Amino acid sequence: MLNAIAVSARDAAVRLQWPGARYHLETPVPWRLTAPGTATAAREGLAEKVVLALHDLDPATDWRLEVAGFPPLTFRTRDCGGLFRPSGLVADEEQAAAGNACILAEAVAKLPENGTIELGPGRFFSMPLALRSMMVFRLAEGSQLLAPSSRLGWPILPARDAAGHMLGSWEGLPEACFAAPVHAIGARELTIAGPGLLDGGGDRGDWWTWPKGTRDGARRPRGLHLVNCDAVLLLGFSIRNAPSWTIHPQGCSRLTAVGLHIMAPHDSPNTDGFDPEMCEDVLLEGIRFSVGDDCIAIKAGKRGPDGKDDHLRPTRGVVVRHCLMERGHGGVVIGSEMSGGVENVTVEACEMVGTDRGLRLKTRRGRGGFVRNIVFHNVAMRDVETAISANAFYHCDVDGRDDWVQSRKTATVGAGTPHIRGIEIRDVAISGLSHAAAVFLGLPEAPLAEIRIDNLHVESFREEAIPIPPVMAEHIRPMRHEGVLAENADVTLGHVVGVEMSPLSITAAPLAERSTEPS
Incomplete structure (x- = not known):
């Protein structure tokens, strides 16, 4: 079906909702736009993307859009x-x-x-x-x-x-x-x-x-x-x-x-x-x-080094749909500035090509706040390094590599402790993977909770990939062509398969490169 998702006085955007389509349509389709009852000439074109942008429209006019294979759509431009x-x-x-x-x-x-x-x-x-x-x-x-x-x-x-x-x-x-x-x-x-x-x-x-x-x-x-x-x-x-x-x-x-x-x-x-x-x-x-x-980085402010937080507000209710990320450090990223809290984010029907990561969550001790209720589904990734990552030891800021941030010992839970829970990942296809399908690294005092992965397919690996650590934290070993890894994280796997369609299991506590505490 056709949906008018945005309309102004002289411009409009229409979604061509086709089964299985993400950013591109599988086959271009012809369209025709008319303004019945007016002298405005018909316009025609070929739609190659799910979202069709229409420009140079007359204001306060009723328009009829016909696209091959879809019922017609009528909409009215604004005054x-x-x-x-x-x-x-x-x-x-x-x-x-x-x-x-x-x-x-x-x-x-x-x-x-x-x-x-x-x-x-x-x-x-x-x-x-x-x-x-x-x-x-x-x-x-x-x-x-x-x-x-x-x-x-x-x-x-x-x-x-x-x-x-x-x-x-x-x-x-x-x-x-x-x-x-x-x-x-x-x-x-x-x-x-x-x-x-x-x-x-x-x-x-x-x-x-x-x-x-x-x-x-x-x-x-x-x-x-x-x-x-x-x-x-x-x-x-x-x-x-x-x-x-x-x-x-x-x-x-x-x-x-x-x-x-x-x-x-x-x-x-x-x-x-x-x-x-x-x-x-x-x-x-x-x-x-x-x-x-990062292509999209969803943020909620940062707690000051002195704990000051009067400027913070949450981010909530974000929908990312039918987007194409051709290059970037991350496709959709949450953080690392997330001290005000981020919740209710949906990423669906997107294509990611050549991004370092697909879905990426990053935070660290001192940030506080929360990330919760995140849905990531119907996404195709090609030539990504690590497809999915959640990292609570992100080494940002001048003190990001200090022992109190990077220590794997259990710390006291307080206002600066970040909390991540409720991540749903499903219907994801990955080809040309370099490092790992998914890596979850949580704090021992605040483990990542309620993470579920279902119907994730690793279709191929990138043969020329060079091993590197898959997340930006200290004491992480280099990886190449690995599956799902978790440490201090509650992860449930549904249907998750690798290159030869064999089930992937969770590798527990796999991330350490060496002893994480000073002698």
Whole structure:
């Protein structure tokens, strides 16, 4: 069947729900779009993906979509408070970035409620642009909005606003950061849509040369930063070359992102694709990733080194569906910033190709919080290193390798103890596996609980794989072509088979490389 999963005034996304389809359809199918009773000409095309993005629609119009093999679908585009194409923008000149930003900011300020600002075809450099509530920012076919290479005059978000709420951030903590090339703070009913391109300029200037540092008292900007926003729709555009995380919704609710293309060079530092942090009710569907770090990293803030936690909120209700992860450190990752708690996450009908890991959970002592009620099903992985991992000894931060973090002795349970339980993995096919099908490493004082794996097939191994530790923790032995391994973890296996269709069993306490305690 056909489902309209997102509709704005001039753009829409429709799911072609076909049995067994993940990101791609097995066979392309023709489609035809009409607006019965109007003079609008019919449009036709060939759908190759499950999520079909439709652009340049008329507002407030009833549309009929016909796709071969499906019953027809009717939907209505939203009303529009007016379409405005800013005049005076200078194309293809980086030195025009400040002037272009002023023109765009004035258009945002004067835009009537539910109006649309459309960037037309061309390459336009602009200093960071702030969007607001009840508006559409539309990127037309052939349009590119590019950040300049220079930081001169670049605005900085403070760590907290006047009321003390987290505003600027870095890896889960309130910190001053440069404003993103496109950003919104406290906006509601905001839409960013269209087939155009946002370019964060990370490959220009020096952004990628100081990945963990500061310049001018601030951390690197995101590509698109949404802070404390509600009812946001991101539809159809491409975004690339973010200075750090590409799309970072922080403290947002009711967020829908469909039909996007998120890109960064494979060697660009910390260029995660999409990182919802302390967010609720998030849908990510039909998104294609190829990035330099995790494709999707679901986060919930980080407890400060002094235990400070007044900025933390949970992340809950995240659905990832019909996405393609072509390259990245992880396909879908939870953590390592998860101190506010992450729950009720579903990942389904996705394809992962060439990611280091498929599903990855990472945390450590000192983080506190919880991860629970995670469902991962109907996923195909090809040429991954370790398909599934949960690691409670992740050696992040400056103290990540200290004895109190990495010791395998039972520690006292307290506010800084992370808890993971309720992980369901089923209907997963893996080909070209390098290191291990699944590795679960829990804390002795807080073992991983209620993990179930069913109908997991390892179809082939990657012959040229080189043994390395499958999780980022101390005292882990290198592995190659291994099955399911667990330590301090309650794992139940259903139907789980290896290359020759023989059952895989759990290897208990298999991870230690050497004695984990100093003599």
